[in-house]
Structure formats: structure tokens, C-alpha cells
Amino acid sequence: xxHFKLPFGAYALPDAVERCLEMARSFPVNGxxxxxxxxxxxxxxxxxxxxxxxxxxxxxxxxxxxxxxxCEKRLVAGPQFFDLPERQAxxxxxxxxxxxxxxxxxxxxxxGFYSLWTVAQxxxxxxxxxxxxxxxxxxxxxRLEFNIAASGAQEDITVQAxxxxxxxxxxxxxxxxxxxxxxxxxxxxxxxxxGFEVVPLEELCRRNGIKxxxxxxxxxxxxxxxxxxxxxxxxxxxxxxxxxxxxxxxxKVDPPLIRLCTENxxxxxxxxxxxxxMTRSRTQAEING
Numbered sequence: 001x002x003h004f005k006l007p008f009g010a011y012a013l014p015d016a017v018e019r020c021l022e023m024a025r026s027f028p029v030n031g032x033x034x035x036x037x038x039x040x041x042x043x044x045x046x047x048x049x050x051x052x053x054x055x056x057x058x059x060x061x062x063x064x065x066x067x068x069x070x071c072e073k074r075l076v077a078g079p080q081f082f083d084l085p086e087r088q089a090x091x092x093x094x095x096x097x098x099x100x101x102x103x104x105x106x107x108x109x110x111x112g113f114y115s116l117w118t119v120a121q122x123x124x125x126x127x128x129x130x131x132x133x134x135x136x137x138x139x140x141x142x143r144l145e146f147n148i149a150a151s152g153a154q155e156d157i158t159v160q161a162x163x164x165x166x167x168x169x170x171x172x173x174x175x176x177x178x179x180x181x182x183x184x185x186x187x188x189x190x191x192x193x194x195g196f197e198v199v200p201l202e203e204l205c206r207r208n209g210i211k212x213x214x215x216x217x218x219x220x221x222x223x224x225x226x227x228x229x230x231x232x233x234x235x236x237x238x239x240x241x242x243x244x245x246x247x248x249x250x251x252k253v254d255p256p257l258i259r260l261c262t263e264n265x266x267x268x269x270x271x272x273x274x275x276x277x278m279t280r281s282r283t284q285a286e287i288n289g
Contacts, residue, residue, distance in 0.1 A: 008150035024077040037078035057120040061150040069180040101128035108219035109133035111143040136163040163198040166230035201231040216241035
């Protein structure tokens, strides 16, 4: 039987285990907190079969399969460690935006935690959001769609079953059995069994009626630079996101993707373990409308 046929709560952990995991969620965001969280997670889940139904953020529910996806493993216990600067930047962008609704494009959505975090924040501050979550991998997308439904976020998040690239075409997925977040897109000459469509970012916006982008997260495993380069080259400045969160890799000096964005009017706000957070530098003419 499919794990997705049963409603959320069918795979709830015992109360005693959930209390231990809740304790781990209060650990400080430092090296000691990470160590203790890892220990608690290991002890609590030892010998227990997946999946696990948990609350990962306030009002956000998820069915997690941690043995096959690193981000799901982190969110069983210790969600406070999951891309904290990136999530804080999204929350601040939402609070400070005058857009109605706030539009967030989540390219490479995985099982939805960036999108669902944004929904949780929108509920907290009472601001409407519109999110387009792009996830081409079929199994990962099933998890994403289940988590959206379990969190009651169907009206906030639209899921797109395509890939994002420099130009329109087709692709297949090279899968990582231990970490679905590391799945990679392999471009193909035509549609093949198990394949999916690839579209440029501009086309994704057109199909979804997107006229502006308040925030963009891009993590499309090797195609990030080409997709953004083509997007900037298209000249659709009205669509340039106010904020971009992009994977740029560990310890890279002067990553090409950061240079690409700065050359197109962005400034680096913060660099994290893997990502860069960049905001758009507007001209006075643009500010005046």
C-alpha cells in the first residue's frame, strides 16, 4: 500500500518519542545543539520504520522519509538548523513587502520546506502569498504534494512538474538513492520514458500568470547558472526578483553565479554554508515607478 493513501497522523510517533524530539527542537543553534540533536534523533528513531508524521514548523505538517533525503532527516528533529539565515531572509522579505500577494518561486522545491516555511510565516503575519513550487522528480513531488495537503496549503502553493533550464526541451532524472535533494537533471534530445519537460524561467512565469517575483529560491543541481543567465539575457527586467537565494557551493571564491547576479543589479546580502542571499539594487527611476 502506498504511504500516501493514509491521512496525516497515521504514522505519528509515540508520545514519548515526540516529546524527546520536541526537546531537540529547542536546542540552541550552535555546535553543541547540533551534536545533541543528532544524538536524540538517532536514539529516538532507532529501529523505527519510516515514514514519520511530524509538525516541522508552526501549522506545517509533513510525512518524512529521512533515510532517502537529507533535508527530511534534518527536519525530523532540529528544524531550527535547516537553512536558518535563508528562512530568516524570506521571513523579513515577506514582512517588509508591499506586494499583495507576496510571490515566491521555489525552483527545485524538493519536499517543500522553503515553500511551507513561507506559508507558515504568511499565516503568522496575516499576509497573503502565492507560491509556485517546481519539482520534476515524480516521487519527490508526491511527498511535496502530500505535505502541502497535510498543511492545508493547497490554495497558497501551485506545484509544477517540470524542470527549469536555459531553453525549452526535455530531460530525465539521475537519482541519488540516499539523498533525493541531490538528484540531477540530465538533458535529453526528446521526451523519453520517465522524462519531463524543461522550460525557461520566463516561460514558467508566463504559464502561471506571474508578472513580478518578490523572492526566488533556485537549487536545480547544476543548471542554476545557465537558467539564470538565460533569464537575465531575456531582458524581462519587470520579472527580476527582489531577492534571490541560490546554491553557490562550499568555500568557492567568487562563485560565477554570484558574479552573474551582481552584474545584473544584485548585491550580496549574506553567504551561508551552501547558498548566497542576494537582493536587487534598484535605480532611483525604478523606485519612482
